[in-house]
Amino acid sequence: MTISDKWLTMTLLCLSGSIIYFLPYFSETYYIPMKEAFGFSNTEMGLLMSTFGFVSLFGYIPGGWLADRYSPRKLISTALLVTALAGFIFSTMPSFKITLMIYGIWGLSTACIFWSAMIKATRNWGTHEEQGRAYGILDGGRNLTDMIGTSLVLLIFAFSGGDDAALSENIIWISFATLVMALLVWQVMSDEISRKDDTQEPKQKTTLSDIKEILKLPEVWLISIIIMAAYTGMWGTIFFTPYATEIYDLGAVGGGAIAAGKYWIAPFAAIAAGFFADKIGPAKAICGFFIIMTTSFLVFGLMPGAPGLAPLLLINGALLAAVVFGLKGIYFSLLEQGGIPIAVTGTATGLISVIGYTPDVFMPTLGGMILDAYPGAIGYQYLFLFVSLLSFIGLIAAYIIYRKIQE
Secondary structure, eight states: OOHHHHHHHHHHHHHHHHHTTTTTTHHHHTHHHHHHHHTOOHHHHHHHHHHHHHHHHHHHHHHHHHHTTSOHHHHHHHHHHHHHHHHHHHTTOOOHHHHHHHHHHHHIIIIIIIIHHHHHHHHHHSOGGGHHHHHHHHHHHHHHHHHHHHHHHHHHHHHTTSSHHHHHHHHHHHHHHHHHHHHHHHHHSOSOOOOTTOOOOOOOOOOHHHHHHHHHOHHHHHHHHHHHHHHHHHHHHHTHHHHHHHHSOOHHHHHHHHHHHHHHHHHHHHHHHHHHHHHHOHHHHHHHHHHHHHHHHHHHHHSOOOGGGHHHHHHHHHHHHHHHHHHHHHGGGHHHHTTOOGGGHHHHHHHHHHHHTTHHHHHHHHHHHHHHHSTTHHHHHHHHHHHHHHHHHHHHHHHHHHHHHHO
């Protein structure tokens, strides 16, 4: 693979890794317009994302098996195609039952067909010494595409009138872009993404015994804990907006600015973390990030909320955003440093993702329960203390991997 082909492949991975999620997360960006246009209740809107999350969670394991049997080009283009076709049906504003089925299809296309294939392709994209930057560039590129793409579709929606017809047109444009990306991946990406340091091991199909052997690897479970802890931290940052609005009296504009600021930090944090991880080693870098994350959430957990402490909120919040998105950018680089065989990368990724992304299931509900049970600043303090505790558990898991590597 030439240098130009290599960077073209990474560009396609970044773009497809972002675009494929535009439609499944459409309801987050256009919650009220979609609710009114489709005529759904709040409960029905919640059920859509719950269905997507539930199907996704159970799609990771078979998706890992697929990634070890078929090329990333075939899987990624297929996932994009399925997502786009379902999007065109979605644009007709169908009934709730059909929309629910569409969200289930998106759960399958993203988690079962796409996710592990993207992670495996990224691992093969970088050499043994480039795993940090490979995943950092991937996550940073996806975040950058998210920012630009979301802003663009929102502008199109606004200039189109912001009504039901404009919403439908917006869905069609996103579906069309997803379809074009499917064709680009199919035409441009190679079936094989080789590595300079590839050992050229003969290919073999992943069997049930291989899965059993993967389950015996302590690194798989440790990486799962690390991702779960880091992803819990990401959910912790999501609560910054209501925290700043309700406790620090920053208002809707101030809270919104904090939310927007996180996503401007995200791409640069992920890319910088990737190069930093390659310099000192992913496990060591992740240990350092977890130390900062544990301490920073502990500060929020112990700090009484008061408008006079707003500067500390902003500084600590920005630091946490950088660390959390930095962690998110590099934690899959531990597949290489942890010694997970390349041939079973997809299967290992699927197994790890099932545990690693469980915060998507428990954090929204748990956070709401804590805040309802303990109204005011004390509720947020308890929530941030919980996140700090899980971060510390992630630190322990990262340190164990680091020690195993040193042996």
